[in-house]
Amino acid sequence: MRPNVREAAPLREAACETARRAEIGRIGIFHATLPVADRKPGGVELFVHRLGCGLADAGFDVEVISLSDRPRDARYRHRRVFARLSGLCRRRIFLLLVMPVLLNFVRFKDYDVIHFHGSDWACLFRGCASVRTFHGSALLEARTATSRGRRLSQYLIYPLEHLARRLADVALGVSEQTNEIYRTDGTAKLLVPEASFHPGEKTARPSFVFIGTWAGRKRGQFVAERFTNGVLPRLPDAKLYMACDHVPVSDAIVDLGRPSDAALAKILRESWALLSASTYEGFGIPYLEAMRSGTAIITTENSGADHLLAHGRYGCIVKDEEFAAKIVALAENEGLRRAYEVAGQRRAAEFSEQQVLAEHIAHYQQAIARFAEKTASRRHA
DSSP, X not given: OOOOHHHHHHHHHHHHHHXXXXXXXXXXXXXXXXXXXXXXXXXXXXXXXXXXXXXXXXXXXXXXXXXXXXXXXXXXXXXXXXXXXXXXXXXXXXXXXXXXXXXXXXXXXXXXXXXXXXXXXXXXXXXSEEEXXXXXXXXXXXXXXXXXXXXXXXXXXXXXXXXXXXXXXXXXXXXXXXXXXXXXXXXXXXXXXXXXXXXXXXXXXXXXXXXXXXXGGGOHHHHHHHIIXXXXXXXXXXXXXXXXXOOOOOSSEEEOOSOOHHHHHHHHHHSSEEEEOOSOOSSOHHHHHHHHTTOEEEEEOOHHHHHHXXXXXXXXXXXXXXXXXXXXXXXXXXXXXXXXXXXXXXXXXXXXXXXXXXXXXXXXXXXHHHHHHHHHHHHHO
């Protein structure tokens, strides 16, 4: 159920009390881009935005640093750097080779802790405690890349990620696999706003939603083709809603364009299932959004699904050849669908806003303590 004002107030009071006890002054968060209105946001920038808003709501002094404009709904302070270079922040070569060097010219020492979410492997002059979250692994993404250029760039990024790990006082991964690869200090749970994503009434006729790109590892084309050729013959009144960069609009397939959080949350809670065919996910925020919305999940095999869905305990993980048949089976078996909806909500409860924020604050405190120890050791030497 959606939290009402009476339920939300104690949660916010508890979060603010956590903020008072944490004794952390200023928190900085860096990611090159943030969600803007003219394009579909990436999962990392979406999480950074939500984390900044959550920390600000909890009473922390948080500033998010990026090359992009401040999002309209941001509740944190925003600091834009290198504004003249903002047009380059979508080019991989810039983020890989140029941005990490430029970060040495950004003043971070005014913060108690800076939280990096990428592009920091050459940032040597930090001046404060630092945390680095790995939202996946370039090595694993390279192995599932569909283009030679993408594969090569990811293999190049992989050793640089290990440099970033060594520079951070605390390193976090988003799954057991990421933690093992980078030998992190813990797991970073990702945040999905509970006020926006919550269960609701489903559509009367079968409806499904896809969130991702048409080509590449997200495989929107695969989903659309399986839906058209394998699902519609069995469920002729079914609808597929696609939040995608390319949508073959028809009577059965609806283009969502670039939906806001509110619009996307409405579609998710009304749909019978989230469809995903990604070959690789570091975490998979849409999975968590769907589970919080009380919506079943059908996905192909990938490491993010294995982690978040616990190898099929909280959602359907299928092989490519089983994809369409599983959609039909789930639509025709209401009991099975309801079971996955309930199981998903139970899993989503492990990622409550209060718990996510509390764990991040604990990681920040750990980083500050380690930075202080290193500073004292250098002075003594």
